[in-house]
Amino acid sequence: MARKDKVRRPRAETPKGFRDYFGAEVTQRKAMLDAIAHVYHLYGFEALESSAVETVEALGKFLPDVDRPNAGVFAFREAGPEETEADGDWLALRYDLTAPLARVYAQHRNDLPTPYRRYAMGPVWRNEKPGPGRFRQFYQCDADTVGTASVAADAEICAMLADTLEAVGIERGDYVVRVNNRKVLNGVMEVAGLSGDDKEAERGIVLRAIDKLDRLGVEGVRALLGKGRKDESGDFTEGAGLDEAQADAVMAFMDARRDTGAATCGRLRDIVTDSATGLEGVSELEQIASLLEAQGYGPDRIVIDPSVVRGLGYYTGPVYEADLTFEITDEKGGPRQFGSVAGGGRYDDLVTRFTGQAVPATGVSIGVDRLLAALIAKGRVDRTAVGPVVVTVMDRDRMADYQSICATLRQAGIRAEVYLGNPKNFGNQLKYADRRGSPAAVIQGTDEAARGVVQVKDLILGARLAQDATLDEWKENPSQTEVALDDLVPFLRKLLG
Amino acid sequence: MARKDKVRRPRAETPKGFRDYFGAEVTQRKAMLDAIAHVYHLYGFEALESSAVETVEALGKFLPDVDRPNAGVFAFREAGPEETEADGDWLALRYDLTAPLARVYAQHRNDLPTPYRRYAMGPVWRNEKPGPGRFRQFYQCDADTVGTASVAADAEICAMLADTLEAVGIERGDYVVRVNNRKVLNGVMEVAGLSGDDKEAERGIVLRAIDKLDRLGVEGVRALLGKGRKDESGDFTEGAGLDEAQADAVMAFMDARRDTGAATCGRLRDIVTDSATGLEGVSELEQIASLLEAQGYGPDRIVIDPSVVRGLGYYTGPVYEADLTFEITDEKGGPRQFGSVAGGGRYDDLVTRFTGQAVPATGVSIGVDRLLAALIAKGRVDRTAVGPVVVTVMDRDRMADYQSICATLRQAGIRAEVYLGNPKNFGNQLKYADRRGSPAAVIQGTDEAARGVVQVKDLILGARLAQDATLDEWKENPSQTEVALDDLVPFLRKLLG
Structure with a gap:
């Protein structure tokens, strides 16, 4: 095809896994982010824009997709003082907005109010294998409260999340914010005899199994808690190896949701009654439920739901997730719930990495692309962008x-x-x-x-x-x-x- | 100080040359960019957000600061298909918004209207030695028209730049948009006998000398055109080695500005009368001047000014710059003009790199941090950010x-x-x-x-x-x-x- 003496021209292509956004794609997202920022600001959160580049040591290793071997960051070595590469720090593009927040708070804590409520929105980068609809640069939109152990901060973020979804155009009834607590989960593990340091692998399998309840159903999860599970393609996933009684405890936990937060908490209390950590977690959930109920956030908006896990290892207390409950048509033409558009929780140890001092924090991250897709699916985005x-x-x-x-x-x-x-x-x-x-x-x-x-x-x-x-x-x-x-x-x- | 057995904690620091922006710093900039985007949009420009990461080959080598040996990009190697590093492309963070635009237009030209008016705003990254007030990540805000050779496009961008400055709060009289043309400059070089391929170094020295007129004055520039110049510290800068007659031609050019655009163009015509390129350039300037005058953009807002050079090597026709003319107090306590906040010009060859076809383009870049600093200096930014x-x-x-x-x-x-x-x-x-x-x-x-x-x-x-x-x-x-x-x-x- 190309002649040998032809000029070698650069390819006009984005790198794999990156894309460009044109016209309305940019302005629709911006309008949504502006609406979100307005709610965050009303709640007293302050804007923060940290640098896109961080030192690798500051970022730490908290990437969410621990399952994926290629998960990673885009890293490069800084030229050192003598401008020989060997001398320099390793730098990397931020992979989320939480790790940078921990660094910012540790660096500037004497100049920031405590508690520090901040919001941030912007691109993050993941050095992952790109796939269909899976990009290596995407937007996140976070709100976090740093420096308070009060679960009122967690409750506040759940309420704000509900308000935010309504502000951008998701109607009440089309979403639910589900709240759980890692301490309850840890209590269940304790009760099931999985609390030792040597049981980390088993705990991981249990967590991931719970997370797959929607997809695998009760039987599938039960198999993963026990010997393991063969999927339709014949692939075998190893199980946690729990015996009947242990698996019963975990299954009872997942099935603990009742009509009201109070009833759910009551059931959970029965399950973890032999675990101090578990009971503490239930008590926190009770406080959150009662705070939210007193403010009028009923179970039509926010529910206590023991099946919420959230993948990230660093959560230490309440975890929460916003699901859109309306149906869309999936790839196979069948109906399915739109699903999760935001999630977060309490992470009390991220700032401690830097300072050695306990700095409790809690926060939420909205999946910007998914929420925008939901708004478009619901016809909530003005798509009649008028040309000049x-x-x-x-x-x-x-x-x-x-x-x-x-x-x-x-x-x-x-x-x-x-x-x-x-x-x-x-x-x-x-x-x-x-x-x-x-x-x-x-x-x-x-x-x-x-x-x-x-x-x-x-x-x-x-x-x-x-x-x-x-x-x-x-x-x-x-x-x-x-x-x-x-x-x-x-x-x-x-x-x- | 630190005990040997102490836990090694990560430093809570941004990498050198990077910084964080808090609260009002974020929202003030956002308000300014929103006001700019509003004007751009009214002019028919469409938003574009290209990826922050590009292939090194797509970016090309068009970094502005050719003088600085450390100027460069943040680059890193992509893992190849076999996931051995050696196979992968070199990727880099974009260093401006123009190089990515050329790539975007070449990649998507069949789906874009021609001419394509687009605006873009966002961070760019430079792997330079950081200094006081000099950061390695900063915002740019660009508007470009791709795919038309008409100087009406250049005139339009100059008019839009004037409107934009007024929209963000710079009053008429506090700014001036200065317009020149590289073709006139090339004509002057030709007349001065500096047009050969072997004279590139001399032309570079002449360009940089003209660019320094404000700082060095007529005598200083004259010295740089001739044998060279020793500055106050005793450092010697080599000159272009022009003889008297050659230097006269260049100096006459720089001194060609008259009260009206028409008069300035008349004077320029006399100077480059022996250069076809130069005359073409003058004729373009005349068209721009008459278009702008007919639309009411008088010399109080936009002037033809032969001393405008713009450093970038890739400009091929009209160049323009917005200067703020009010005085601020400099580091030594004396008054000085605020100076340049935006600049641009016509670059007809950037897309050609990819496609081999001629794709003329023109555009402007606003220095976001400088313009925001100017607005703050003029009290045009609402600094009474009210807490909750x-x-x-x-x-x-x-x-x-x-x-x-x-x-x-x-x-x-x-x-x-x-x-x-x-x-x-x-x-x-x-x-x-x-x-x-x-x-x-x-x-x-x-x-x-x-x-x-x-x-x-x-x-x-x-x-x-x-x-x-x-x-x-x-x-x-x-x-x-x-x-x-x-x-x-x-x-x-x-x-x-």
């Missing part, structure tokens, strides 16, 4: 006049642009206007200029007529109107609705 | 009530939060409210709760009284008021003004 009015060029020498028409429109708040391509072929100008999604084209030849008028082509009506119109309608050409230049602004305002 | 109303905790068991008070305030659009630290010491709660910049603290003990009232402490008035008040004023305690819970929203609305 296009002023066509009939006479190359009168470019200044066309620009002036645009200036007048813009001053009236109407988005407008002059066609800046080669004006020779007028059809191309209209095709361009089409491609831009223009609602109207403004046309002014020498004759119209002399009379102080313009022709306005209603491109939306035009497109409709092109599909539906009878011959008589076409002849009337109702989509084109002569308008006095002085009347152009009010005419277009009306046309734009 | 703080609801104090008098009774730990009534946390739900305090949260409910907050919820009521938020529903009324009033920013509010409950104190979530240890409530034992009430003084600490008020200190916290102070640190948060709270306008008011709400206090409700058991007695107030029983009577359905709260105490509101006006912290702004309180702070003023603490400085000025007489003893009698203090005794009256006018900064604290008892308010019925039902009246709290209107009371706070009034207090917040």
Whole structure:
């Protein structure tokens, strides 16, 4: 194909797993993030934008997908003081917004209020194998409260999460915030005899099994708690090796959800009654439930749900997750619940890494792309992004006049642009206007200029007529109107609705 | 200091040359960028957010600071298909928003309108030696028109730049957009006998000399055009080695600015009369000047100014720069003009790298940090960021009530939060409210709760009284008021003004 003496040109491609976002993709996401930031701000959270680059040692190893062998960060070595590579620190792109927050709080704690409520939104990077719909740069949107052990902080974030979902356009009834507590989970492990340091692998298997309840059902989870499970493809997943009684305890825990938070907590208390940690966890859940109930966040919005696990190893107390409960059509054409769009929990040890002092913290992360996809699925995003009015060029020498028409429109708040391509072929100008999604084209030849008028082509009506119109309608050409230049602004305002 | 057996803790530090942005620093910048995006959008520009990571080959070597030996990108090698490092592409963080635009346009040109007007805003990264006020991650904010050779596109961007500066709060008279043309400059080089391929070094010295006119004055530039120049510290900068006649031509060019664009262009025409390229450049400047004048952008806003060079090597036609003309106090306490906050020009070859086809383009980049600093210097940024109303905790068991008070305030659009630290010491709660910049603290003990009232402490008035008040004023305690819970929203609305 390519001749050997051909110039070697760079490939015009994003690196694998990266993508570009155009026009409405950018502005729709921005509008959603602005709405979220408004709620966070009302709750007293302050904006923070930390650097995208961190030292590898500051980031630590807290990547969520511990299952995936290729999970990692994009890292590079800083040139050292002598500018020999060997001397430098290892730097990396942040993989989430929580690890940087821990670093920021440790670094600036004397200048920050305690507790410190902060929100952050921006891209994070994962050096993972890209896949369909799986990107290596994506947005996160977090809110955290650092420096308080009070579960009122956890309750507050759950309430804020519910408010946030409603603010961006998820209606009540279409979401639920589910709350659990790692301490209860640890209590269950204790009761099931899985609390020793030597049982970490088993605990991991149990956690992941609970997390898969939705997908595998009770039988599948039970198999994973015991000897293991063969899936449809014949692949075998090793089990935790629990005996009947141990598995019963775990299954009872997952099945502990009742109609009210109080009833669920009562059931949990029975299950972990022999574990101090477990009882502490239940008591925290009770406090959260009663705080939320007193503020009117009933089980239609926030529920205590023992099946919530959250993958991250660093959670130490309450964990929470926001699920969208409406159905969408999955890849196979069947209905399925939209599922999780946000999650978080209490992590009391991340700042301690730096300072040695206990700094309790809790926070939530919203999956920006997933939430935006949900809003689009629900028709909650304004997708009728209106292109600019296009002023066509009939006479190359009168470019200044066309620009002036645009200036007048813009001053009236109407988005407008002059066609800046080669004006020779007028059809191309209209095709361009089409491609831009223009609602109207403004046309002014020498004759119209002399009379102080313009022709306005209603491109939306035009497109409709092109599909539906009878011959008589076409002849009337109702989509084109002569308008006095002085009347152009009010005419277009009306046309734009 | 540190004991040998001490746990090795990670340092809580940003990498050198990186920094964090807190609260108002984030929201002030965001407000400015929103105002800029609004103008760009009105002009028909579409948002684009390209990936932060590009292949090194796509980025190319167009870094602006060619003088600096350490200038560079943050690059890292991708794991190859076999996951051996050796196989992978070299990737890098983008160092500006123009190189990615060229890649995006080349990659997606069949799906994009032509001309393609796009804006982009976001961080870029430079692997440079950090210095005071010089960071390795900073924001840029660009607007470009790709796919048209018409200088109407250049004129449009200059007009938009003027509108943008006024939209963010720079008053007319406090800025000027200066326009020049590289073709005129090339014509001057030709006339001065510096047009051959073997004269690239000399041309570079001449360009940099012209760029330093503000700083070095006529004599200094003249020295750099000739044998060279010794600065105050005794350091010698080599000159371009021009003879008298050659240097005269360059100096005449720099001195060509007249009162009107037309007069300046007339003078330039005389100087480059023997260069076809130069004459073409003058003719383009004339078109730009007349387009802008016809639209009412007089020399109080946009001027033709031959001393504008713009450092980047890739410019091929019109170049432009926005300078803020008001004075600020420099490091030595003397007055100096604020200077450049934006610049750009026409670059017709960046897309050609990828496609081999000519794709003319022109665009501007705003220095976000500098423009924000200017707005702050001019008092154009709302710096009275109001902290939240703080609801104090008098009774730990009534946390739900305090949260409910907050919820009521938020529903009324009033920013509010409950104190979530240890409530034992009430003084600490008020200190916290102070640190948060709270306008008011709400206090409700058991007695107030029983009577359905709260105490509101006006912290702004309180702070003023603490400085000025007489003893009698203090005794009256006018900064604290008892308010019925039902009246709290209107009371706070009034207090917040």
